[in-house]
């Protein structure tokens with residue numbers, strides 16, 4: 001037993017790392033020292049630090065940090081008491097804490113850490129095994145703030161209004177139609193405001209995009225540049241097909257719960273995803289002129305998310321419509337696939353094409369898609385906020401748990417795509433770093449928006465201002 005971040009704790013951590021086969025394997029290619037810094041709260045300077053000299057799966061030195069260690073460390077990771085507590089209790093993972101901005105890299109780049117996520121997890125696992133107590137250096141264990149219990153007076157009383165209310169006689173049901181009831185349509189709810197925007201902004205036609213200049217620009221690209229754009233588009237197109245195919249169980253669940261306004265909006269959601277499938281196929285047909293199988297561009301982490309996690313989380317709603325199953329589906333679909341992956345992908349497209357001043361058709365497409373996706377994401381943020389306001393902390397914990405499962409593979413998709421190129425000669429002069437940082441910022445904004453619902457009533461969520469966070 002030794003106090004967190006004390007000399008004894010540092011030594012015990014070094015020993016635990018050297019005894020851990022999991023760490024040795026995961027960190028086999030790791031080179032360089034790590035400085036971990038502890039602050040009492042986010043605004044204060046670091047009060048304690050631990051220096052770990054790590055080399056190829058071994059810990060060569062572990063001790064309390066000194067003033068000159070920043071200079072000698074490849075990475076400096078800074079977190080407050082609440083964050084270290086959550087990491088060491090297993091309530092969050094290193095990459096999630098980084099993406100949420102709870103753990104900060106004050107030295108070193110996130111892109112350089114990405115290939116070592118498994119090593120970071122094994123390191124934290126070893127630290128968890130080192131018992132820590134508050135004795136000795138005056139660090140009181142801090143637990144995460146507990147939110148006030150959410151008791152939601154339903155001032156939107158018909159938020160749940162099943163279409164089929166009773167079966168008075170055998171085989172006979174009474175249907176209830178909201179649109180001819182006094183409830184009518186609640187125009188002033190977030191889904192109806194999104195539906196209104198979708199009707200105005202989501203009506204562009206993929207067949208109308210002019211790709212004539214794009215075709216000329218494509219012909220002038222170098223081979224590796226074509227490979228880069230084909231890879232990006234092959235990931236996108238299969239992603240668009242996935243979200244088109246996989247959303248139906250969610251729409252059925254929402255429809256069966258009698259949430260008419262949400263169902264109206266979701267019709268535009270599905271139609272927009274369908275247009276995204278069409279427009280990327282037009283790129284292959286009318287710009288790149290490729291008909292071959294492009295599955296080779298799908299890396300292991302891509303397959304995990306799109307071949308496994310997404311269809312299973314959504315498909316589960318066919319048989320399990322519990323609030324937690326809905327939240328897991330929405331985190332997977334909206335927060336991870338749309339929020340982290342699609343949005344980052346549009347940003348890559350935009351940066352590459354705009355910087356080079358090529359392919360005006362595809363530039364237009366990426367701007368249109370970004371607009372559509374901002375509404376999809378706003379719906380996801382609304383849905384998760386509604387579920388949190390309705391079901392309280394267990395629901396919020398389920399959101400965090402699902403996020404912890406998926407953030408690692410999602411970020412690995414970005415890393416794996418860039419790792420296919422010589423790092424000194426990535427086509428279009430691109431690198432993963434700025435994109436991962438962009439994804440982090442967007443992700444954190446949305447999570448913070450959803451977290452607000454922990455202290456809100458259902459009426460607050462329905463009365464909330466716009467859910468778009470762009």
Ligand code: FE2
Nearest residue numbers: 240272273276
């Ligand atoms: Fe889409």
Ligand code: MN
Nearest residue numbers: 273338373376
């Ligand atoms: Mn979408």
